[in-house]
Amino acid sequence: MKTKMWVIYWKELRETLRDKRSLGMLAMFTLFYPLMIGFMLHQGITKSTKTEREGIELAVIGGARAPTLMSQLAQKNITAKETAPMDEEAIGELLRSKKVPAVLRLPDDFTENYQAMRPARLEIWYDSASDRDRQRKDVEDVLEAYGANVANARLLAHGVSPAALTPILVQRYDTGTNASRSAVLIGSIIGILFFPAFMLSMSAAVDSTAGERERRSLEVLMAQPARTWELVCGKWLAASTLAIVGVTLELILAHLILGWLPLEELGMTWSLGWGQLLLVCAVTVPLALLGGALHVTLAMNSKSFKEAQTMISFVLLVPIIPGLVVSFMELKTAQWMYLVPMLSNQTLVTEMSKAGGIGALPFVLTFLCSAIPAVLIIAFASWRMKSERYVLAV
Template identity: 65%
Template sequence: MKPKFMVVFMKEFRETLRDRRSLVLLALFTLMYPLMLGYMLNKQIERATKPEREGMELAVIGAAQAPNLMAQFKQKNVTVQQVDAMDEEAIGELLKSRKVVAVLRIDDKFAENYQEMRPAQVELWFDSAIDNGPRVRDVEAVLNAYSMDIASARLLAHGVSPVTMAPVKVQRYDTGGTAGRSGVIGAMIGFLFFPAFGCCLSAAVDSTAGERERRSMEVLMAQPVRTWELIGGKWLAAGILSVIAITLELALAHGILSWLPLEEVGTSWRVTSADLALICLASLPLSLLAAAVHIAMAMNAKSFKEAQTTASVVMLVPMIPGVVVSMMELKTAAWMYAVPMLSNQTLLGEVAKGQDIGAMPYLLTFFSSLIPALAGVAFASWRLRSERYVLAV
């Protein structure tokens, strides 16, 4: 003989699978966040690698006056387009068309000043509103290198070593490896846990406040079943939806991030399939907590509409700790694993860095959501014992 709460669970779960609204929400939350994450990262990779794949288009006014400079641009994979003289308005229109990265205007007296060893003026025009910052800096680097080459040649002609122009030599060392930069992706993907509170919303509210308004709750209460068995079955039915959604979400995001060439932007996805399985297991109580919170809120509401409105507002609360920690740029601490939702985000972020965090963070993440979930179910069971609630008076 099946336990009574399992009978309630099977009944509620079958009804949920027949509810098109719940299935649409499940599919929407499961696909939306991983696809958005993959799309944004793919665009970032395309922007980072576009100069290498396509080179850069640079419009030059008066290119004939500086043939050596034009040759140096070509060596750096910068395509030079020689254009006629243009006024400021025409230059602005050319930049807005995005056909070129920048416009280089060489002064009419460039050759004369160059020969007389006076500063030869060039103007670099660009549009800062367009996302061409890295490519404009590449053009500036070519100009600076060209200027330094000329200065070094002139110093040698006068018997002065070019080393005198660089009294301080700076060597740069980047200690941030791909593991550290992977934590940024871990922080982004941490928002994948948020749908745990959205996927079970419809099922949790409809099976409690909805059934009370339809007067079907009275029929269930008339059966030989205890309140905790009744609430427990409804809780599991709603929670399973979130478990399915979060598991599929993380699996889909894992597949997308493993497929993307993240090395092109100096990072990598270091989460293995075994790590993902442990994270899904540790995150299971978060889905049950979401269902328990919605059911407890719905049980305390006076109507179905009030329950739905309250639950919609309450589902935003778990995001607050993660946003606050991100804004304050706090370092990872042990107390973060004791805060529901934040613990899941922190766990995924640390695993994404490739660090060996041990078993304790997994256990803290698991129980930080399980304990309040059981408390929410206990409150809902106690609330269901009230005749005033069942009769909606």
């Protein structure tokens, strides 16, 4: 009896591999998501290190009124470019051109107020809609440090210790590691890699069930000396094989990309080793089997190929919802999360990224929360296949 199931399996798998659409989808999802994640992180690293590599060019109006400030800006790799006086409209036009992240203007009364020890006003103009907000904050940090230095120098000149203005000194000690700080972000990024476990089996499942019904080949296959569960399991395993292979290759490619990127520039790290990755791939196999079981069962219950595709397209949204809810509500990791398919895989990777021991229970729960429903769904589909009305969709 097992032989008959595997005959059906190899028959469906060969037909699937002849389908260029299925192979194209496998290649697209295997490459697309890891490369997209790598590109996004690479852009973030490039953007965060751009200031250190290229420095900041700041437009300054009236910079000669504060030579010490100009020197302090230069020490922080900020080039103060002296600019002719401009009105508000001209400053706004300069900022919209994105040539500079901000414009620093020293009013005419700056020197007078500074020498009289009155607050000397500095104007910093910026565009909050610009993508160079971090550079503007770097400039503001220098201005705040400059103001603090001037205040300390004035207090010392009057015989007052600057420490008198700091009655409480707060010292902060962060015990968090790069792995723990980046675990949530990396976990949410990696979470999208588990979605193809449902996508990759859809085409093969629909074609081998609803498609065969429309082509009138399902009745011929049912007439063969094979039990219904052998027929259903053969189609189920053939459809799920694509998802298993695709997700495994996808996780391996993502692991290589994350290990290659200098995530330390973002205060992040990718701490998973090859052994841990293989465990993640192993507990992801039932998720792919669950996706194949859902698709095969729904497609068999559809009256046409088009109806099967439409129904499954709506069902594909269901596995994403728990992860979105947890992300939006910022829920802490709890035991029940390992009982929800796909969310359990995402939670598992997030906890493993913290570079701490999580024990064997999360792996067992992640494996079973997808494996048990997959077996039950296939058992239900095998039972329904015994009905002629169900097979003929009448």
